[in-house]
Amino acid sequence: MEKISATITLKRGREKPIRHFHPWVFSGAISAVSGVPQPGDLVAVEDSKQQFLAYAYYNPHSQIQGRIISWNADARFDEAFWQQKLERAVASRRLLNLEPATTAYRLINAESDGLPGLIVDKYGDYLVIQCLTLGIDRRKEMFIKLLVELEKPLGIVERSDVSVRRKENLKETSGMCWGEAPPAELIVLENGHQFAVNLMEGHKTGAYLDQRVNRALVCRPEAVAGKEVLNVFAYTGGFAVYAAAHGAGLITNIDSSAEALMLAEKNVILNNPDRPEDEYIQGDAFQVLRHYRDTGRQFDLVILDPPKFAHSQRDVSRASRGYKDLNWLALRLLKPGGLLATFSCSGRISADLFQKILFSAAVDAGRDVQIIEPMSQAADHPILLTFPESAYLKGMLCRVW
Ligand code: SAH
Numbered sequence: 001m002e003k004i005s006a007t008i009t010l011k012r013g014r015e016k017p018i019r020h021f022h023p024w025v026f027s028g029a030i031s032a033v034s035g036v037p038q039p040g041d042l043v044a045v046e047d048s049k050q051q052f053l054a055y056a057y058y059n060p061h062s063q064i065q066g067r068i069i070s071w072n073a074d075a076r077f078d079e080a081f082w083q084q085k086l087e088r089a090v091a092s093r094r095l096l097n098l099e100p101a102t103t104a105y106r107l108i109n110a111e112s113d114g115l116p117g118l119i120v121d122k123y124g125d126y127l128v129i130q131c132l133t134l135g136i137d138r139r140k141e142m143f144i145k146l147l148v149e150l151e152k153p154l155g156i157v158e159r160s161d162v163s164v165r166r167k168e169n170l171k172e173t174s175g176m177c178w179g180e181a182p183p184a185e186l187i188v189l190e191n192g193h194q195f196a197v198n199l200m201e202g203h204k205t206g207a208y209l210d211q212r213v214n215r216a217l218v219c220r221p222e223a224v225a226g227k228e229v230l231n232v233f234a235y236t237g238g239f240a241v242y243a244a245a246h247g248a249g250l251i252t253n254i255d256s257s258a259e260a261l262m263l264a265e266k267n268v269i270l271n272n273p274d275r276p277e278d279e280y281i282q283g284d285a286f287q288v289l290r291h292y293r294d295t296g297r298q299f300d301l302v303i304l305d306p307p308k309f310a311h312s313q314r315d316v317s318r319a320s321r322g323y324k325d326l327n328w329l330a331l332r333l334l335k336p337g338g339l340l341a342t343f344s345c346s347g348r349i350s351a352d353l354f355q356k357i358l359f360s361a362a363v364d365a366g367r368d369v370q371i372i373e374p375m376s377q378a379a380d381h382p383i384l385l386t387f388p389e390s391a392y393l394k395g396m397l398c399r400v401w
Contacts, residue, residue, distance in 0.1 A: 002077040004055065006035030007044045008066055015047040018054055018068065021386035023111050025056055025066030039169070040138035042069075042077055057116075057135030061169035067116035067135055082139070083146050089113035090150060096379050104188035104197070106209055106380040107151070112390045113382070117168075120147065121205040123197060125154040126182045128205035132160070134168045144178050155179035157199045159206075174200070185263075187270075191216050193241045194270050196263060203260075208238060210345075210377040210393050211305065215239050217373060218303060218341040218397055221246040227300035230254070230292075230333065232285050232326075237264030239303050239341075244272045252279040252299070254288050289329040301339045302330045310346035319346055320357055327361035331369070331400060340398045343375070347392035354394050373397040 010018070014029035025045055037043050043058045045066055052073050056066035075081065089108045098105050108120035110132065117133025127147055131137040137160070144156055156178040165172055185196040190212055197206040219229075219242035229243045234253035243251050251268070255261050261280040268275060281288055285306070304326055309319035327342055334340060344354050351374070362369040375395035377383070383391040 002042050004044050004077075005041040006033055006037035006058070007046055008033050008056070008058070009046050009050070010048060010053070012048040015053060018045060021071060023056075023068040023116050023387060024064045025068065027063055027065045030065060040134045057133070057138075059134040059168055062134070062167055067111075067133055069114065069116070069135075079142065079146070082142065083150075085114050086143075086146055086150055089115070092382070093380055098380070100189070101192045102190050102212065104190060104195070104207060104209060105212070105378075109381050109390070111387050112384040118143065119205065121209060122151065122153075123182070123186060123199055123206060124188050126186065126199060127151060127153045127156045128159050128199050129156060129177070130159050130162065130205060131170075132162065132164055132168070134170060137168075137170055140177075148178060153179060155181055157182065157205075159199070159204070185266075190238075191242075193245060195236065195238075195241065195267050196270065197236070198263070203235065208235060208305075210381045211238055211343075212380075213378045214341070214343070214375045214395055215242045217375065218301075218339075219243040219246055219248070223301060223339055224248040228252075228298075230299040230302045230330075232289065232303060232330070233305045233307065234264050234280075235260045235305075237267040239305070240264055240278070241267050241271055243301075244268045244275055244278070249300075250276075250278060252281065254281045254283065254285050256282065256284060258282045286326065286329070289326070289333065293329060293332050297333060298335045299333055299338060300335055301341070302333055303341045304330055305341075305343045306345075308346045309344070310348040313348060315346075316348050316353075319349060320353065323349070323354070323357045324361045324364075327358055328365050331361060331365035331367045334367070334400045336401055338400050340369070340400050341375075341395060342398070343393065343395035345393045347389055349394075351391075351394040355396065358396060358398070368401040370399045370401075371396045372399050 009032045010029050011031045037058045041058050045053045045056050054068045054071045056068045104123045107122050117136040119130035121128045158177040159174050161172040161174040182199050199206040224243045225247040226249050229248045229251045231239050231253045234255045240251050265280050309322045310316050377393035
């Protein structure tokens with residue numbers, strides 16, 4: 001059982017977010033640290049009047065010095081404590097009834113599941129873990145043991161090759177951490193569609209699992225059958241596979257990564273062996289869209305699923321201009337009555353701001369735009385009400401006149 005090694009006292013007036021169950025203790029909110037906690041140790045958090053608030057793990061090297069794991073003063077930090085958290089998260093995924101049509105989904109979503117910094121994605125018989133905080137990293141072996149007991153995977157891959165680890169004074173690392181290695185192209189199912197994923201080298205933990213629901217919604221048969229689809233930021237063909245399955249006409253995929261496009265084509269063919277040739281264009285999306293605008297190409301459906309443009313508050317205005325430019329170009333490429341599915345995965349760009357950006361793009365493009373479906377992240381990436389930062393993906397399916 002782990003002991004509480006120190007107490008963090010907050011400055012007067014800085015306890016409110018913690019009382020409201022927000023899980024981050026910023027360095028600027030701390031007035032004193034009693035004892036000498038080691039990085040990653042468990043500490044108690046109290047207000048300026050020495051009233052108990054919560055327990056957290058501690059990292060003096062991070063701007064977020066405390067990450068809260070319990071608000072219960074009587075909590076005991078034995079293995080059963082962590083096991084219960086994992087079980088709770090896994091049980092809520094069972095509730096979603098994803099299997100057997102979907103075999104790749106998120107099991108543990110960090111703060112949203114009460115485990116700040118721990119991501120675990122399931123890909124068939126394999127698990128991929130990402131340790132984003134020191135508190136998780138230090139307890140990695142225990143989490144691996146518990147996950148093996150809980151999920152009985154064939155193997156567990158670590159994909160902690162993410163730059164945010166540097167903010168926690170951790171190095172980037174990746175590789176096998178338990179059991180046997182997955183094949184280089186592991187086949188998983190998403191809503192019954194097959195996808196080859198590379199868990200060792202693919203983006204994030206191998207795939208963008210958060211778009212599962214939106215792929216089905218945007219690429220429904222009524223929207224794509226016989227239609228010309230432009231799939232911008234295609235990656236390994238998430239949207240293209242659904243569009244092809246539902247009878248799309250020509251699908252034009254754009255991505256800057258040649259490797260991703262090769263896998264996209266493979267995935268489309270895997271599900272639709274008789275598919276006529278689609279386009280797989282390697283290049284910068286902005287340049288390719290400008291070229292299409294200049295040459296007068298038109299589409300029935302344009303999907304814009306760009307990477308994160310805003311990594312911090314400082315990036316917000318530059319990112320907003322990027323989103324506007326991109327959406328403005330896409331609007332110019334749509335036939336009257338066509339559909340635009342536009343996304344932002346930047347947590348710093350709120351749904352409200354994203355809608356305003358689209359408004360301004362529509363005004364400049366001179367197009368009437370109706371939002372027909374607002375979109376968010378899939379339910380296996382739950383949003384914690386007390387942690388609005390966990391709502392990062394937003395999208396709008398629009399009819400464009
Ligand atoms: N829509 C995909 C996920 C897209 S992730 C899916 O459903 O799975 C974002 C993609 O944008 C990545 O594949 C990345 O290679 C690509 N990308 C990043 N910058 C780009 C640019 N400037 N032009 C084109 N593609 C870009």
